[in-house]
């Protein structure tokens with residue numbers, strides 16, 4: 001298969017880990033006989049420096065023409081004092097909106113070998129395997145007005161949703177639950193927010209279309225607590241943009257590091273964008289110590305969701321698991337008697353295991 005992929009490294013560790021994504025894709029291309037072409041574009045703070053805007057027109061055009069997009073991360077202290085329309089994060093929100101990526105899938109599944117990396121009790125963490133389905137193009141991050149008011153002493157942000165925006169993400173979540181353990185937890189703040197009341201109403205209506213899926217409603221404050229107290233009770237969580245943003249960083253603690261969580265940002269059809277859940281990590285940027293696995297696992301999601309390449313995606317995921325099982329890890333993780341290594345070497349190890357991986361070889365011979 002021939003596929004054209006746009007790379008958006010962004011800022012901070014985004015510049016370092018995007019190379020890891022490319023390395024695993026080059027190995028996949030060679031192993032499975034695909035042709036992947038790459039085109040790199042600026043977004044975020046780097047784009048502000050180079051083009052005077054966090055989302056240049058040419059970046060948007062290239063993404064719209066691509067078969068899929070991989071993004072590192074945006075942001076950093078260098079750009080923190082810019083006016084809000086020039087903030088790097090506006091570039092990320094902008095590309096999600098431009099591409100219509102309303103569904104952000106954030107799988108949270110730990111590796112056995114990394115149980116000790118989580119500050120939580122091993123027996124709590126070991127059975128956790130959940131998927132956060134986060135609404136990505138509505139809610140507080142997009143509502144207008146969002147501004148400081150004239151006297152400078154008051155501010156407003158707007159949490160706005162239209163019924164159809166809730167319906168499509170709820171449908172996506174029910175469909176995702178059907179592919180997993182058929183349980184959906186809808187997280188809201190319906191005891192206070194009008195938007196959450198509509199959200200709950202839509203979930204109640206939709207559940208009649210999915211009688212095989214059990215549904216539970218949970219208030220977001222309780223959900224934040226239960227995610228840590230008893231993560232195994234969750235299968236699929238569906239929630240609005242900001243709640244999903246916050247809960248997914250919290251859920252990363254189950255895996256041991258934010259550097260372990262991949263994500264897929266999707267629409268019903270058309271181009272998908274794949275990005276780690278974490279940000280640009282300015283505190284460790286430029287040191288070659290960032291964990292590349294969230295980015296690498298995001299490329300696996302891209303192969304599966306955008307290209308229908310299930311075996312190729314599994315090849316990456318299996319190699320990651322093997323490398324971790326062997327004890328290799330970056331500084332953010334802890335493995336007893338493990339081998340701490342840097343971003344470049346961790347990537348090399350994954351590529352090496354992909355090239356040796358039996359499962360990949362079997363698939364190769366099936367394609368030969």
Ligand SMILES: NC(=O)C1=CN([C@@H]2O[C@H](COP(=O)(O)OP(=O)(O)OC[C@H]3O[C@@H](n4cnc5c(N)ncnc54)[C@H](O)[C@@H]3O)[C@@H](O)[C@H]2O)C=CC1
Nearest residue numbers: 073074075076258259278279280281282283284290291332
């Ligand atoms: N998707 C994106 O592009 C996102 C961008 N941001 C932006 O990133 C910048 C930094 O934000 P923070 O609040 O510090 O969040 P962050 O996610 O960048 O970092 C939080 C903590 O996790 C660590 N961390 C994150 N990714 C890691 C990795 N791959 N390997 C090892 N450690 C990792 C960092 O070192 C830091 O201690 C801000 O400008 C923020 O707006 C934040 C979240 C998402």
Ligand SMILES: CC(C)CC(=O)C(=O)O
Nearest residue numbers: 089090092093141245277
């Ligand atoms: C610009 C932010 C909304 C990015 C972020 O934290 C995220 O998408 O997880």
Ligand SMILES: [Mg+2]
Nearest residue numbers: 245246249277
């Ligand atoms: Mg976030």
